[in-house]
Amino acid sequence: MEKGSTSRQFFVGVTVNLASVALGTCLCWTSPMGPVYTSNDTSINPLNVPPTTMEESWIGSLIALGALAALFILSWILLLTTKTVGQLLAARLIQGFGIGFVMTVQTMYIGEIASKEYRGALGSLMQLGIVFGGLYVYAIGPYVNYHALQWACLAIPITFTVIFLFMPETPTFFIIKGRQSDAIKSLQFLRGMSADGVQDEMTEMTKSVEESMKNKANLINLLKSKGNVKSLIICVGLITFQQLSGINVILFYSQTIFAKTGSSLTPAISTILVGSVSFLASGATPIIVDRLGRKPILLASAAGMCLAHGTMGLYFYTDYLKLDVVDSIGWLPIFSLIFFVTVYCVGFGSIPWVVLGEMFPANMKSIAASIVASSCWVLAFLVLQFFSTLEVAVGSHWLFWIFGIMCGVAFVFTLTTVMETKGMSLQQIQDRLNK
Incomplete structure (x- = not known):
């Protein structure tokens, strides 16, 4: 039996995930740039007038609402030349289009080029690319001016475009x-x-x-098949719990957590620390996913996130009650935050996209991926837009506990519904789904 080589499919997989790096820069851009475009100092703020509180909220969340197509390069050009909040909002919306395009098409591409032995590893590279893009922005943003960061971010989609022209069609x-x-x-x-x-x-x-190809690719035919419906339930369910895990809130809250515990770390350094942990944790998934399987890692991830939210909520509850013990457990929220980010990146951050790339027949992949990606970003938008209101209504402790409950439900969902696909060919997966 001819042995062949795995290096080429990994080279192509890494190349296509340069788009994920570009995606990550877009998602995390507001962290270093938020203090810049809200500043009243005209020497650092490119905007004629700083945004209002409502406009700030839209700048952060509009990217999720727009995540349905592609135009990263145009968005960075708009950000380079912006003088108004309106143009900044337009750029963020276009970045959202690019994110949706990448997450839909890239999962299909990886699923179609990867051999069954390495499909999990190659599929999980997307999360690694995203967090590397975030770390790239975290590490550069605080130490350069506004326009220098936009040029640094623009270089990534340009590089991807040039290199990917030479990659094979599936x-x-x-x-x-x-x-x-x-x-x-x-x-x-x-x-x-x-x-x-x-x-x-x-x-x-x-x-x-x-x-x-016996059935046309449309929503009606997608829902006619028992196997497709089962796949859609699994993929939409995993993506739903990915967003309801509270990952975006945790990342948003990270600087506040470091500040409330009296940490001497600056916001910039603490954000780089969280980004580094995310990158290292995401790097573990390609190594273990095809050895341990998708389902065990997802179960461990859900259980770990549930525990992290529980301890995070406990700290904020003692702070809410003004108990003396608060000072002695100042390490708890930092430990919980780092632990949460680690188990999220290893499991629910990466694997739902791996599963999406392998669960649907060839003619249904595009429409199914679009539905799943749209579900992801509608939920991301809602969580980002309304979590502050929920926090005021129920308190920080209950906010984390609610996310913890969602992670507990995610554990049950994974245990009872998610199908293990480790080592199976795409045809074997379809045969099992349609039994």
């Missing part, structure tokens, strides 16, 4: 178009094998595509 795409010889060449490049060496995988892939 074998699945060529099979759908009836270009069998091109599909074989693409598979040969990705596997580092001869035409004979990829023949078995090509045959199985062709069978899977031909089976899926």
Whole structure:
């Protein structure tokens, strides 16, 4: 049996995830730039008039509402030339379009180029790219001026565009178009094998595509299939709990947590610390996901996040009651925050996107991925937009406890509903879903 090489599919996987790095810079841009565009100092603020409190909220959350298509480069050009809050808002909305495009198309691309042995590792690179993009912004933003950061961020999508022009189209795409010889060449490049060496995988892939193409790709046909409905429930469920885990609130709250505990770390340094932990934790997922499987990691992640929210809420409850013990447990929220970020990045941050890339037949991937990505960003928008109101209504402690309850529900959902796909081909996954 021909052995082949794994290096090419990983090279292509890393290259496509430069788009994830660009995505991460967009998501985390407000952290270092927030103090700049809200400043009254005209020497550092590019805006003619600082935004109001309501406009600040929209600058942070509009990216989630817009996450449905693509135009990163245009957004950074708009931010480079902005003088008004309106243009800044337009740039953030366009970044949202780019994020939605990347998360939809990239999961499909990775799912179609990866072999079954490495599909989990390659799929989890998206989260690693996102947190690296965030760390990139955290590390540069506080130490350069406004325009220098925009140029630094603009360099990433330009680099991605140039390099990705030389990457192969997926074998699945060529099979759908009836270009069998091109599909074989693409598979040969990705596997580092001869035409004979990829023949078995090509045959199985062709069978899977031909089976899926019996139905047109539309919402009605998506919902007609028992297997597709089951996949949609699993993927939308995982993405829903990803957002209801409170990750965006935790990241937003990180500087406040460091400040409330009397930490001597500056906000910039504390944010870099959280970003570094996220990056290291996300780097573990590609190593373990194809060894341990998707489901065990998700279960451990949900349980860990639940515990972290419980202890975080406990600290803020003692602070709310003004108990003397608060000072002696000042380490607890910092430890809880770092622990939460670690278990989130290893599990629920990465794996829902891995699962999305492998659960649907070829002709339904685009519409299914669009539904799942849209669900993700609608929820992200709602959580970002209304968490401050909820915090005022119930208190910080109950805010964390509510997220902890959601993580507990995520554990039950994963245990009872999510299907393990480790080591299975795309056709085997479809066969099992449709039994």
